Amino acid sequence: MSNYLRQAIERQEFLVTAEITPPKGINPSHMLAMARLLRGRVHGINITDGSRAVMRMSSLAACVLLKQEGIEPICQIACRDRNSIALQADLLGAAALGINNILALTGDPVKAGDNQQARAVFELESIRLLKLIKNLNQGLDINEQPLPDGVPDLFPGGAVDPQLKSWSSLQKRFEQKIEAGSQFFQSQLITDFERLDKFMTQIASNHNKPVLAGIFLLKSAKNAQFINRYVPGVHIPDSTIERLSQAADPLLEGIKIAAEQIKIARSLCQGVHIMAVKREDLIPQILDLADVSLPG
Template sequence: MVPTDSLQRPSFESQFQKAAQAGKFLVTAEVMPPKGGNPDHMISMAQKLKGRVHAVNITDGSRAVMRMSSLAAAALLKQRGIEPICQMACRDRNRIALQADLLGAHALGIRNILALTGDPVKAGDNTDARSVFDLESVRLLKLIRQLNCGLDAQERPLPDQPTNLFAGAAIDPQCRSWSGLQRRFEKKVEAGAQFFQSQLIADFERLEKFMDQVAVGCDRPILAGIFLLKSAKNAQFINRNVPGVQIPDSIIERLAKAADPLQEGICIAAEQIKAARELCHGVHMMAIRREDLIPQILDLADISPILD
């Protein structure tokens, strides 16, 4: 009988990590887990993205709304050959639970983690829930780096091998405090962030300034957040409810005057991808409940299918 410790373990190498390290223009897209026990719709949307994106982000209680576990949803996509990025927020877990989920992610072959602090509970659908925030995103990044080095949160050795996680972080180039943005970005780089996905970008001059003044010299890929606007009403809602985002009046007017606002939104998103391609290393697509339109947007933006 072959000893257990001599068995070959599968590497589950991250294809997203390989693309990032190869300097490719990266494309990711966001998919929400189901609000219930049936993942069919989520899986259907994610399958439409195969061959068009390098990885699919699975949100973790985005806007503090209860949904299926991001780890379980990421595992379901992994089983179907879809590369996941598992978002992990600190709002709902202490460091024991965070470590448990990170070890579990590694064991399931899920390598890509987006470390987030998490939206405040008051923004969601369980406003009487208790927040945890034992850690926040920078300290979570440091924790992931420790696990990758074979140490737990108390700097004790992991007896059953280290993890091999590819950790990323969120950024918001439209943050009002420029010094605060720079300080936070530098802390995340120092803590071990290997890639960055931005919030929705509406001001591309601000993105250019961020790339030229804050991210200059950084060898981590930065992906600009591109959001599919479905109507003028949708854009106005975002302006009212998403802090730090101000969609220009010119775009709202285009959507309002369009005979087909959704198609106009597709054109706007494609134009924004082309603008982002001149400034940064990739795009992170957000098309809430219309992820099936992302391939059409990418075609319009001249983004070719991804070859293995």
Template sequence: MKSGKFLVTAEITPPKGGDPSHTLELAQNLKNRVHAVNITDGSRAVMRMSPLAVSAILLQYGIEPVCQFACRDRNRIGLQADLTGAYALGIRNILALTGDPVKAGDHPKAKAVFDMESVRLLHLIGKLNRGVDFHKNPMPDGATDLFPGAAVDPESRSWSGLQRRFERKLAAGAQFFQSQLISDFDRLDKFMNQIAAGCNKPILAGIFLLKSAKNARFINKMVPGVHISEETIERLEKASEPLQEGINIAAEQVQMARQLCHGVHIMAVKREELIPQILDRAGVQAVK
């Protein structure tokens, strides 16, 4: 990040079971194509392997992880235990998240915790980095040196709410931001110029691989705040190979983001092996 290079991260989900080999294969496919690989933490409240374990495995293969931490499933004791454990395992990059509601997932009757939310989690990471716990008691076995980031949604319906939340995360110590899915690049431009200007922290635009017109309509229906244009949906609908058209659209969006912000965060759910193709078509060279 300090180098000022255009940053590329990508997201993969942990396995739903005890065998990490497929997840590792996807991550290895991204090695030298992205700067870091995000490991999700119970995304959509679906049970999967611990992102802490997957991140530690990726480190063994020379892949830099961004370990996501959601507040939904842990109280402040558990969060501190896992954060200090992450540091001991060599994990440095943490994305602080509040977490999706339990009812959205595969265990809808599970008890949600939400002892904290993302801003307070950022403050907690700052305390651990200073060598104190949540209650500011000294930690006799040493401080952490974690690199915290946060999520941002430039397409939020409330502009004032977006600004307030972004400023709170900055003040809490966020060192980088990865955005939710971007479909309106005029809105991203406005966000960069009116809210993020002068913050001196990298903003990575969320690029989502649309696989078909049906997929795009599903996202419009199910993901709050996202509106994929009819023009884009028509492109996918008329294409002889919708998936390839989706790759073209994602590549075009990477190029647009390159003119507006510091990097991209690519999400290609269940087709992560296609991320290098997106980067190739966007003209983004391998990471050195």
């Protein structure tokens, strides 16, 4: 299963990835149970790295546990908590452990999380982290000094937000990430598919790198309102909130909405990245409803 994601990209398959949160403690049983349900349904599973600045088990350690189960991990690495020495150390360690898929992130601000007294680092941000990965893959550290004990073969990806208000900033950062070596992109939660279409047509189509649309499982109208209130740059339409509030079974309605969005995304971009926070067990049902299965 080594480099399964990379091989699927080379084969130009419709890509499916999902996101799982590592445990807040040392027991990985729930995380692994969710991951096992996704075996054979996704090309890779992202393990978050202190998402929303909430302390959890190391993404790298959790990815090793997934790999031991024969499940393809995508290790998220954020710049918030590590300086360039630690980032390089973790990247080399990941490669040595066979964890080659890396999603390079800047990271959420400390004030968003549960350790607000912590000191943020942010020596690098996502574009510079991608450049660092490119350097390592070429056998050089951040100071352009050679790596005498072996060179990694990391497969880096970046995040993109097609709904960013500033079109010029969106285009600039996307192209900078391409130049820095990003091989794939996972998007933030998409609610405006016309905007995604415009992004794919006017920006992404020029670069031949797969973009996976972020699909979020909405569990209720209250859940959708919470996201509108607290997640920057996301606006879930009133019509969707109304649909959830009127549904006899809001969770089932959320599953139907996610499946509909996957069908739309399939006509616009090269894949989907599914976020079903605390209900990853429902992802197979969403994929079945969207009629999405992996080849073979």
